[in-house]
Amino acid sequence: MQCETEKATINYEEHGEGRPILLLHGWTMDRRVEIFDYEKIFATRPGWRRIYPDLPGMGRSVAKDSLKSQDDVLDALLAFVDQVLPARFVLAGTSLGAYLARAVAARRRSRIAGLLLRVPCIFAEDARRALPPFQALVADDAFMASLDADDRTNLGDLLIQTPAYAESLKHKRDAVVQPAIQATAPIANEMRADPKRYGFSFDLVEVEKTFEEPTLIIAGRRDTTVGYRDAWSILDSYPRATFVALDRADHGWPMETPNLLPALIDDWLARIALAERRA
Structure with missing residues (x-):
């Protein structure tokens, strides 16, 4: 399906019926990555209409000539929301998709019933990010040495250096991550290289205060x-937030502990339902 906006033609996919939940992927990814992580969860939780758009210039969505910055990406997303989604919906974002989700929640505050931020990008500028040093939790030098050169390069630093974890990561990389990267248009890489274009022109930390719907923030201690x-x-900007900092989690989570995400989502959705019954 497609949605025409002033700044982009947004291609999207829907699964299921019921209450709408909009899921935003990370930068240079596409909807296939979110579908890979979330459909196995929502397939056993009926009553949800999952909406997976490709961000402009990624996947099958086309950035128009007027799209130059993250502000423009946000404008396109807001136009998409206004055309495709009903009055109230639930919102989730991963990585840079979480950065965008925070802005969507701020701009369409009355329409958002709940917010999920998974391994969220808080500051678009790399220099502002507080990053932990890499540390393998399960180290196996012999196994790492046994990988061929291409796998060693493509997999990068492995948090858990076991054959099973490496195979799972390789499967996701080959199935959805690399195809998404290859489908990314030059405009997305150009924006990523320019901090002034990659970040919003406004102070997101200021405008997101105070979002009072049930929120789930999942961060990786090894990210x-x-x-x-x-x-x-x-x-403090999210007084109804559950905050989770997972020990066994890098930026690719939930690969390390896949059973945790369904449990956290169940609690989040239950809190949304309770809040709406009380309202």
């Missing part, structure tokens, strides 16, 4: 891409 400390810094 060397966006870290976890920055996510803690915005907690």
Whole structure:
């Protein structure tokens, strides 16, 4: 399906019926990555209409010539929300998708029933991020040496250096991550290289105060891409937030502990339902 906006033609996919939940992927990814992580969860939780858009310039969504910055990406997303989603919906974002989700929640506050931020990017500027050093939790030098050169390069630093974990990571990389990267348009990489274009022109930390719907923030203690400390810094802006900092989690989570995400989502959805019954 497609949605035409002033700044982009947004291609999206829907699964299931019921209450709408909008799921936003990370930068240079596409909807296939979110589908890979979430459909196995929502397939056993009926009553949810899952909406997976490709961000402009990623996947099958086309960035128009007028799209130059993250502000423009947000404008396109807000236009998409206004055209495709009903009055109230639930919102989830991963990595840079969480950065965008925070802004969508701020701009469409009355329409958001709940917010999920998974391994969230808090600051678009790399220099502002508080990052932990890499540390393998399960180290196996012999196994790492046994990997061929391509796998060693493509897999990068392995948090858990076991054959099973490496195989799971390789499967996700080959199935959805690499195809998404290859489908990314040059405009997305150009924006990523320019901090002034990659970040919003406004202070997101200021405008997101105070979002009072049930929120779930999941950070990885071993996340060397966006870290976890920055996510803690915005907690006061979300008084109904559950904050989780997972020991066995890097930026690719939930690969390390896949059974935790369904449990956390169940609690989050239950809190949303309770809040709406009380309202």
